[in-house]
Amino acid sequence: MLGDQVAIVTGGSRGIGWSAALRLAQAGASVVAWARSADKLAELAAEAKRQEVAGTLETAVIDVTDRAAIDGGIEDVTERLGRIDILVNNAGITRDGLLMSMEDDDFDQVLTANLKSVFWTTRAVSRHMVRARRGRIVNISSVSGLSGNAGQANYAASKAGIVGFSKSVAKELGKRGITCNVVAPGFIETDMTDRLPDQVKDSYKAMIPLRRFGQPEDIAEAIAFLCGPGGAYITGQVLTVDGGLLT
Ligand code: NAP
Numbered sequence: 445m446l447g448d449q450v451a452i453v454t455g456g457s458r459g460i461g462w463s464a465a466l467r468l469a470q471a472g473a474s475v476v477a478w479a480r481s482a483d484k485l486a487e488l489a490a491e492a493k494r495q496e497v498a499g500t501l502e503t504a505v506i507d508v509t510d511r512a513a514i515d516g517g518i519e520d521v522t523e524r525l526g527r528i529d530i531l532v533n534n535a536g537i538t539r540d541g542l543l544m545s546m547e548d549d550d551f552d553q554v555l556t557a558n559l560k561s562v563f564w565t566t567r568a569v570s571r572h573m574v575r576a577r578r579g580r581i582v583n584i585s586s587v588s589g590l591s592g593n594a595g596q597a598n599y600a601a602s603k604a605g606i607v608g609f610s611k612s613v614a615k616e617l618g619k620r621g622i623t624c625n626v627v628a629p630g631f632i633e634t635d636m637t638d639r640l641p642d643q644v645k646d647s648y649k650a651m652i653p654l655r656r657f658g659q660p661e662d663i664a665e666a667i668a669f670l671c672g673p674g675g676a677y678i679t680g681q682v683l684t685v686d687g688g689l690l691t
Pocket residue numbers: 454455456457458459460461478479480481482484506507508509534535536537557584585586587628629630631632633634635636637
């Protein structure tokens with residue numbers, strides 16, 4: 445389905461990004477997964493090999509808060525693989541805390557890792573996509589960015605920012621054959637949510653109509669859909685994948 449297509453997935457060393465990188469490689473794409481943890485990325489590459497994915501899966505240690513590293517990573521991909529068709533901006537962090545005690549650093553770090561990084565990668569990749577007159581960009585937001593969440597003012601601001609950013613990019617680049625959409629996950633079982641107290645998890649589960657937490661694969665399927673033939677005429681949209689939480 446995605447044969448011949450080159451994809452970059454940020455934050456591929458764990459959780460949703462890990463699943464998305466594998467899913468796109470299973471669909472035949474040549475995937476380059478980025479993250480900071482070299483050992484985890486090596487595990488991802490080994491898993492792709494073990495699964496004998498239809499495409500290929502390479503990795504690169506890139507910190508998305510480092511603009512020079514991003515530019516270098518994109519140059520490397522275009523030089524070696526010749527193109528970039530798909531960009532999945534998935535890397536993200538939380539530094540939760542109540543507003544009154546939130547430090548400047550907690551705000552700045554989250555905004556840089558979750559939002560400014562998306563600006564940097566999208567700007568750099570768009571230059572190649574515009575020349576090719578094709579491209580699919582999928583940015584990972586969160587239900588927190590759509591409805592807000594106590595204790596996550598910084599995170600919710602970054603994720604809401606992704607929505608406005610993506611809709612603007614969709615309007616700007618649509619005429620060049622490039623789509624830009626958002627996937628907004630609900631509560632997905634990954635390292636990010638693992639650290640929440642059981643009491644908080646139970647209260648979330650009770651609010652989810654499907655009565656289960658999502659798995660990284662649930663999000664990877666939505667990403668693959670938007671990058672595949674089904675996503676050809678969809679742009680500027682937010683696809684909420686949350687078991688009905690926000691309904
Ligand atoms: P996770 O398990 O904590 O994984 C986060 C990924 O981002 C890791 O691969 C991490 O890799 C990477 N990352 C973080 N900072 C980075 C940086 N500066 N440079 C490069 N990579 C970086 O989180 P997840 O749950 O899979 O979340 C993935 C995305 O979905 C995030 O944007 C998150 O906000 C969003 N989301 C998650 C949920 C959920 O319930 N889990 C819900 C809504 C939205 P390294 O540490 O190796 O760099």
